[in-house]
Amino acid sequence: MKELELKYGCNPNQKPARVFMEKGELPFTVLNGKPGYINLLDAMNSWQLVKELKKATGLPAAASFKHVSPAGAAVAAPLSEILQKVYFVEGIELSPIATAYIRARGADRMSSYGDFVALSDECDAQTASFLAREVSDGIIAPSYSDEALEILKTKRKGTYLVLQMDNDFQPAALEHKEVFGITFEQQRNDIEISEECLKDIPTDSKEFSAEARRDLLIALITLKYTQSNSVCYAKDGQAIGIGAGQQSRVHCTRLAGNKADVWHLRQHPKVLSLPFKDDVRRPDRDNAIDVYISEEWEDLLETDDWQRVFTEKPAPLSREEKKEYLKTITGVALGSDAFFPFGDNVERAHKSGVKYIAQSGGSIRDDNVIETANKYDITMAFTHIRLFHH
Incomplete structure (x- = not known):
């Protein structure tokens, strides 16, 4: 056909x-x-x-x-x-x-x-x-x-x-796209992402575990097909937080980091022991967990809505408890589809347990980014590959 x-x-x-x-x-x-x-x-x-x-x-x-x-x-x-x-x-x-x-x-x-x-x-x-x-x-x-x-x-x-x-x-080597009656043509992005792109490591920490290399490859390949700007947090063989289509890279890093935090918090003992009713559908359970983890939970407790999904009122997961739990997280890998322009991206990544970073490098502030990574003993590779996708 x-x-x-x-x-x-x-x-x-x-x-x-x-x-x-x-x-x-x-x-x-x-x-x-x-x-x-x-x-x-x-x-x-x-x-x-x-x-x-x-x-x-x-x-x-x-x-x-x-x-x-x-x-x-x-x-x-x-x-x-x-x-x-x-x-x-x-x-x-x-x-x-x-x-x-x-x-x-x-x-x-x-x-x-x-x-x-x-x-x-x-x-x-x-x-x-x-x-x-x-x-x-x-x-x-x-x-x-x-x-x-x-x-x-x-x-x-x-x-x-x-x-x-x-x-x-x-597919053919050249691809085409028409916008407003104008045809765009470019070489298809057939660049191969492998461990070769993780060899340039400018940070003091130089070690990538086998799991970190795997997770960085997952993050980078995921970003190759994510609308830019994009950042991906990965751990344990999967993406855990993807930020797509943000105009500011640090906003993207925050968005993806918040998603990664939620992924980790879903494993908190209080979340795992939530007293759901037997007939609660999977999407409703997911929504309830998301609200329970978020700042909206206290507002929900002021109504009777919690009774729709829980057999009893769950003990709240306080902001302090969440902070303490997230402080224990480490070993997270992070990929970026282009360079970090400032160290603020690394600061935000550190808050979500990032230990390994792969980004293209090439910012005029690379020295600041490297310095920030060194402050937290983060191993960072410059891939020299930009992965914009539009």
Whole structure:
């Protein structure tokens, strides 16, 4: 198939809409549902991300996309008992690709609501079963087991979008984009991100653990497909905080850092022991946890709304308790899609337990950035690669 007609473009008034190939056939097959314009933008970007993650790490990879930026990305690293509880998979033996998906979805469950999923490997029945209970718009993968496909075809009353990607497809070297009647042309960003880009280390601390190198690669590859400016915090084989599309880099670092803090706070003993009612739906549980962690909790206690989800009034998680808990966090990796112009980004990163940084370097204030990293014994690499994505 060379062309696929779409219902409309980004918005209902944008008609007609289609995707097509100038040469050859479309590299994906629609196995179920009807794709939309934004669905396909998410699919093509997320597919590239997981394919590159798999190549860089050798591990099955997954991504959760919303509005052409990842909400989460991960590889198949084993889950601790605490993360199994946080991700609602306690005591379940997971396949590698299911593990990657559970991690990707768990990075920022609020943002992943209604996501588009990408898998680097075949979607098995277990992964499809987990997907079936989440609010999601579609999935792209290189293949599906027969049982997985049958499960996915029942989702959203049979309309769930399932795309199968040609794993061997290679796009043309030049890509084009039309804006306001003007055609833009550029070399496709096919730069390969590997451990080679972590060798220039200007800080006093020079050591990257194997886990840190893996997490920095995850962060950098995730940023390659995130709307700029972008910053990604990663730990334990997954993104834990992604900031996208901010005009100021330090605002991006703060936004992503706040998300990383929430990811860590979801593992706080008080959060893990929240007395939820048995019939509370997963999205409502996620919303309640987010409110419980936030400053809005005290306002909620003044109403009776908490009774909708909890069997009893939970003990509050004070600001001081959160600060003390976050002080214990360390070993977090951070990637930036371009250089840090000032040391304030490193100051903010340190507050979220960052120990390892990869950024392009090249600021006239590199000396200040290095000095700030040295102050906190942070190991920082200059990648000399800019990863702007628009």
